[in-house]
Amino acid sequence: LRALTGEWAITESRGYLLPCSLVPGVKVICTYHPMKINYEWKLGFAATMDFRKAVTEAKTPGMPEDKRSLNAFPSKKEFTEYIGWLRNAHEGPIALDIETTPSGHLDILGIAANQYLAQSFTFVSGGKARYRPDDELTLWRLLGKLFKEKSIIMHNGLFDMASMWHYLGILAAGYDKDTMMATHICWPETPRSLSFVSSICLNVPKGKHTSQSMPTLYNAEDAANTYGCWEFLSRELDKLQGWDTFNFEMQQVWPASML
Numbered sequence: 001l002r003a004l005t006g007e008w009a010i011t012e013s014r015g016y017l018l019p020c021s022l023v024p025g026v027k028v029i030c031t032y033h034p035m036k037i038n039y040e041w042k043l044g045f046a047a048t049m050d051f052r053k054a055v056t057e058a059k060t061p062g063m064p065e066d067k068r069s070l071n072a073f074p075s076k077k078e079f080t081e082y083i084g085w086l087r088n089a090h091e092g093p094i095a096l097d098i099e100t101t102p103s104g105h106l107d108i109l110g111i112a113a114n115q116y117l118a119q120s121f122t123f124v125s126g127g128k129a130r131y132r133p134d135d136e137l138t139l140w141r142l143l144g145k146l147f148k149e150k151s152i153i154m155h156n157g158l159f160d161m162a163s164m165w166h167y168l169g170i171l172a173a174g175y176d177k178d179t180m181m182a183t184h185i186c187w188p189e190t191p192r193s194l195s196f197v198s199s200i201c202l203n204v205p206k207g208k209h210t211s212q213s214m215p216t217l218y219n220a221e222d223a224a225n226t227y228g229c230w231e232f233l234s235r236e237l238d239k240l241q242g243w244d245t246f247n248f249e250m251q252q253v254w255p256a257s258m259l
Contacts, residue, residue: 001030015050015199016206019063027063029054045190049200057203064203068224071119072216076131076139079121083142086113086150093151093177095227098160099219101127105167109143110219115202115228120220144170153177153230155194155222162257179226181249182233185242198225201232 001007005018005028013030020026031050032043074082086094090113099108107124121139122130129136147164152174154160164170180192190196198204202225237243 004028005030012195013206014046015053015196017057017063017203018206025062027057029057042189045187046196046200053203066205068116068118068204068221070217070220070224072214072220074119074121076135079119080139080142082111082119083139083146086111087142087146090150093153093174093227093230094146095153095223095230096147096157096160096172096175097154097219097223097226098163099215100163104163106163108216108219110216110223111146112220112223112227115224115231118220118224118227120216120223122216140168140170147172147174150174151176153179153226155197155226155229156180156192158253158257161253165257175253176250177230177234178250178253179229179233182230182237182242182246185245185249186233186236186240194222194225194229197229197233201229204228 001010001013004020004022005013006021007013007018007030010030010032014032015029018028018030020028029050031047031054034047037043037047071078071082092114095112095118097110098106101107101124105124108120108122110118110120112118123136123139124130131139147170152172154172154175155178157172157175157178157180161172161175164172179194179197183190183192183197187200190200199206204221204225237246
């Protein structure tokens with residue numbers, strides 16, 4: 001992996017398309033060594049999916065174009081207009097992802113309109129609020145209306161929803177889709193992190209390394225990837241006839257969030 005791509009960590013890189021640093025125009029997918037799978041059989045699923053992706057990707061040359069439009073630094077005006085567009089003109093669900101401070105307060109919020117379009121907005125920077133209380137309150141009131149009106153996709157949304165309810169008094173009443181829960185139903189033996197699920201469901205660049213250096217971009221990526229993963233997983237639920245189980249699990253979210 002290091003010789004072909006310059007990357008070091010197999011676990012973080014596996015399943016993602018990587019450009020080859022030795023031969024320009026060649027793409028690489030890495031996966032676990034067969035001996036490691038013999039030692040840890042649970043890794044076999046990921047390796048199988050990686051080989052399937054490799055077979056598919058071998059049919060086309062070069063890295064695929066990253067079609068995502070991720071606005072990681074919108075102004076307050078841009079973000080307000082984005083919320084208005086989502087409320088009044090956008091059709092279909094939205095995907096939501098939040099980041100919190102060590103004390104639990106929300107500092108970054110990302111919303112995706114689809115798997116290619118997302119914005120991430122920062123409320124707290126360097127431990128300090130970016131806006132006056134009345135300006136921030138205006139935004140949260142708009143977001144509260146959006147979260148009631150739209151169907152919402154989240155990954156481990158129980159945490160996100162409960163955090164907003166506890167710290168802000170905003171209930172994401174539209175939350176009815178969850179990619180982590182769908183993963184648990186479709187592939188119960190696999191890891192459930194969004195990074196892992198994205199490596200299986202999507203052809204997007206590896207982005208987890210941006211969580212510290214560019215947290216807003218990381219947040220926007222997560223929101224867009226959550227949307228894309230849901231579209232993939234909903235088709236898997238169709239194949240497995242797993243909707244009854246999914247809907248039952250989602251019904252448990254609301255009492256659990258109040259604990």
